[in-house]
Amino acid sequence: MSFFRDLSLPAATAGFVAVLVGFTSSVVIVFQAAQAFGATPEQLTSWMWALGLGMGLCTAVPSLILRQPVMVAWSTPGAAVLATAGLAGGFSMAEAVGAFMACAALIILVGATGWFERVMNRIPMALASALLAGVLARFGLQAFGAAQSDWPLVVLMLVAYLVGRRWLPRYAVPLTLLVAVVWVLLQGRLQTEALTLEWARPVFTAPVFSLPALVSLALPLFIVTMASQNLPGVAAIRAAGYTMPISRIITLTGVTTLLLAPFGAFALNLSAITAAICMGEEAHPDPKKRYSAAVVCGGLYVAIGLVGAAVTGVLLAFPSELVLAIAGLALLGSIGGGLHTALKDDTHREAALITFLVTLSGVVLVGIGSAFWGVVAGALALFVSRR
Numbered sequence: 001m002s003f004f005r006d007l008s009l010p011a012a013t014a015g016f017v018a019v020l021v022g023f024t025s026s027v028v029i030v031f032q033a034a035q036a037f038g039a040t041p042e043q044l045t046s047w048m049w050a051l052g053l054g055m056g057l058c059t060a061v062p063s064l065i066l067r068q069p070v071m072v073a074w075s076t077p078g079a080a081v082l083a084t085a086g087l088a089g090g091f092s093m094a095e096a097v098g099a100f101m102a103c104a105a106l107i108i109l110v111g112a113t114g115w116f117e118r119v120m121n122r123i124p125m126a127l128a129s130a131l132l133a134g135v136l137a138r139f140g141l142q143a144f145g146a147a148q149s150d151w152p153l154v155v156l157m158l159v160a161y162l163v164g165r166r167w168l169p170r171y172a173v174p175l176t177l178l179v180a181v182v183w184v185l186l187q188g189r190l191q192t193e194a195l196t197l198e199w200a201r202p203v204f205t206a207p208v209f210s211l212p213a214l215v216s217l218a219l220p221l222f223i224v225t226m227a228s229q230n231l232p233g234v235a236a237i238r239a240a241g242y243t244m245p246i247s248r249i250i251t252l253t254g255v256t257t258l259l260l261a262p263f264g265a266f267a268l269n270l271s272a273i274t275a276a277i278c279m280g281e282e283a284h285p286d287p288k289k290r291y292s293a294a295v296v297c298g299g300l301y302v303a304i305g306l307v308g309a310a311v312t313g314v315l316l317a318f319p320s321e322l323v324l325a326i327a328g329l330a331l332l333g334s335i336g337g338g339l340h341t342a343l344k345d346d347t348h349r350e351a352a353l354i355t356f357l358v359t360l361s362g363v364v365l366v367g368i369g370s371a372f373w374g375v376v377a378g379a380l381a382l383f384v385s386r387r
Helices: 002-006 009-024 027-036 041-066 076-089 093-113 115-121 125-145 147-167 169-187 211-239 246-263 273-279 291-307 309-316 320-330 332-343 349-361 370-386
Strands: 072-074 268-270
Touching (some): 009 169, 041 246, 041 291, 076 211, 093 246, 115 246, 125 147, 147 320, 211 246, 211 273, 211 370, 246 268, 320 332, 332 349
16 A cells, blocks of 8 residues: 555654644643533543544545645634533523534535635735744744753753754654653653543534524634634645645545534634644655654544543643643744745735744634734735835
């Protein structure tokens, strides 16, 4: 099978790092969202089953078919919206499931009609690259900011990364991760108390459709998923130089969300952060073989879904400083490439810089994240300059 011929240690490491970063950086927010609707421990495990299975299959299967790294994740800002709105509105789990299905129907609509892809086609490459750089740069800042709480670990990882880039460039990230894990083990800082071994059991919740839930949950979830997740996700794909059937992939995420919503899948979408990890040169020097990193990532997502709390416990056992540092170091190449593409053209430079800074700021207006407002600000600057 060609996949095994194309698979390499850096690609497998990139897939693992993507899962590590994706889960540990936002799984707590997903837990809070589930608890806002009164989820039982069994329902919480079902959410992990549905999300892991949905993300894994939507990542691994299209990647194998297209031979390109298709990266799908849950909607982190969507989970934050649900956690806040769920507590404020007092919605039941059944009403939440109805809202998840309504959101999925809207995602299918914009995917099947091609509306979203047509909008993305009108965004200049410089602005898309600036958007991606702004999203990723926050992880770069957090990587070095982690030195404030654990500078020996962060400095050790930085040195390991630089040494790896100098003498073993293909294995710089795996080497850095190995050094960090050994350091943590020697210090006895691996948090093993959360480790359990059990199969996840899906719990079906019949949907209830109510107008308050549609207005307060479904619409905000749809808006932030498209603006704060799919928008930078497409930017990551194009910045890496891939040409994918965006509308079909978005439709696939909507259909998968619709099928798995009764079990806890609230919103699946294109990924930006983890996509940059698997689409970068660190994953594989040959862009045609980087899909293997996405397949590994998808396989790990499925494993997390099947064994639920067990794999989640493993990922949460790592110190937060290690996760932040490995994410930032793994994304350095993507950040630099995005900035280079964004700023190299004089005609788009100022608009791209505005897009980058607004996105990096993390500003949230009317519940919509900075990725959307970065594109709006950059497009406005470009429009005014051309006039």
